[in-house]
Amino acid sequence: MxxxxxxxxxxxxxxxxxxxxxxxxxxxxxxxxxxxxxxxxxxxxxxxxxxxxxxxxxxxxxxxxxxxxxxxxxxxxxxxxxxxxxxxxxxxxxxxxxxxxxxxxxxxxxxxxxxxxxxxxxxxxxxxxxxxxxxxxxxxxxxxxxxxxIDHSIFNLEVMPIKHEKTYFFHVSTNNPLKNVSRIIEAYNDISSPKPDLVLATPGFKIKKRTEGIYIINSLLSQAELARWYKGAIALVMPSLRETFGMPLIEAMACGCPVITSNITGCSEISGKAALKVNPRSVNEIRTSMEMFIHDKSIKKELSNEGIKQSEKFxxxxxxxxxxxxxxxxxxxxx
Missing domain, CATH: 3.40.50.2000 (Glycogen Phosphorylase B;)
Structure with a gap:
């Protein structure tokens, strides 16, 4: 040969x-x-x-x-x-x-x-x-x-979490309507205060109305920086309208960060049974899933453990x- x-x-x-x-x-x-x-x-x-x-x-x-x-x-x-x-x-x-x-x-x-x-x-x-x-x-x-x-030498449980003033939900994506950022913001705004922050790593995304608790990272994060943001988050919120894979899902899981994602397309396939899944077109379902992480600490621990196992498949x-x-x-x- x-x-x-x-x-x-x-x-x-x-x-x-x-x-x-x-x-x-x-x-x-x-x-x-x-x-x-x-x-x-x-x-x-x-x-x-x-x-x-x-x-x-x-x-x-x-x-x-x-x-x-x-x-x-x-x-x-x-x-x-x-x-x-x-x-x-x-x-x-x-x-x-x-x-x-x-x-x-x-x-x-x-x-x-x-x-x-x-x-x-x-x-x-x-x-x-x-x-x-x-x-x-x-x-x-x-x-x-x-x-x-994913690179398990970067995304793992040994990562040092980022320092942020409050607890926070995290989202990372490009400035693309399929990433569903507007519905994530709408869902977050519907949550009663006091509530965690929402950190959006979305370079190029412009928020229509400045809202307390929402922080936008406009710079492109390195893989190592992403890992630190995942590690410190309550959950990754990624209810995309469509993904063929969605690497942040697995990257977050490998860092012990639980995931909220869509119940359709590649999001559902890749996350398996290790994520809280929602209808991405329902602001109410996205809001409810975020509230579950605020009020029920057991779901964070359960999905974190399941996510670690899921990430090992990739x-x-x-x-x-x-x-x-x-x-x-x-x-x-x-x-």
Whole structure:
């Protein structure tokens, strides 16, 4: 058997979550018998390689460079939100709605040729796999899912909690309507005082009305800083309208922080039985779940223990091992 010479498309300006994904998996792949070379959308695919890994497809155009050769391609896809949700939940103004609708049309055209060109699509959850199958009419036999991992050397029970004046609920996300921050704020405002603070690590999010007890972190937190915020929180509040995975769920659990999340999409799948789950479109359910953590200390302890066990199921070492197994099956014709 020939050694796997893996060509990986690397983009320089990907979102943090995609960079964490790529960097951790490629680091762990270094423990296996393969050789990695990188290329960009504007360079040639290395001629010495015999397999391509596209690590970061989502709501983005598919590079035309893949049309220029016939090497097998394994493509990771992190979600196609516009195929799963109403446009008014994805975009908040007319300009972003037009953009999303045009992008959806372009993606549909891209996938008409790419679904025949690629060898395997890898989603990050079963929910994500079903989403891409339905969106682009891809045969189930060509779609797998491999869960993300987390770095347990960063997210663990030994982390020192952040110093904050009061107890607090914590939320971390991008400035994206799918993260449901407005409903979290509305639910928090409905809780009777005195109450814990609400800390939102949401760079770019602008609160409509300044409210006592709500703190917004506008800077992008490092992984180590995130771990400290998780460790000190009463709970992570993350009732997203949609996630294909949701790494903060598992990161928080690994730090002993209990989780409030959605009862749908990847949130429910990834959190398993270790979270308090709510209808993300119900402000009342989000508020009630937060009040439970304020008034019932036993639920915090119970979900913290369950979350620690759930987080142990996910690691980048496991993810990379599954990728290596898949790469071998593709390379040696066992797909």
């Amino acid at each position: 020939h050694k796997i010479n893996l060509a990986i498309l690397k983009r320089n300006h990907d979102p943090t979550s995609l960079m964490v994904y790529l960097n951790n998996i490629t680091k762990e792949l270094g423990n296996f018998d393969l050789h990695i070379q990188y290329f960009s959308e504007n360079t040639e695919i290395p001629k010495s390689c015999n397999l391509i890994w596209e690590p970061a497809l989502a709501m983005r155009r598919i590079p035309k460079i893949y049309k220029k050769n016939d090497l097998p391609i394994v493509a990771s896809i992190h979600g196609v939100k516009s195929y799963s949700l109403p446009i008014n939940e994805i975009a908040t103004n007319i300009y972003t709605r037009i953009y999303e609708l045009l992008l959806k049309q372009q993606l549909s055209a891209d996938w008409k040729w790419f679904k025949n060109r690629m060898t395997k699509v890898v989603a990050v959850s079963e929910y994500g796999a079903n989403e891409v199958i339905k969106a682009f009419d891809i045969p189930k036999s060509k779609v797998d899912f491999i869960y993300n991992g 690691s980048w070492t496991k993810s990379a091992a599954q990728f290596y197994k898949l790469f071998k099956s593709v390379q040696y014709g066992r797909v």
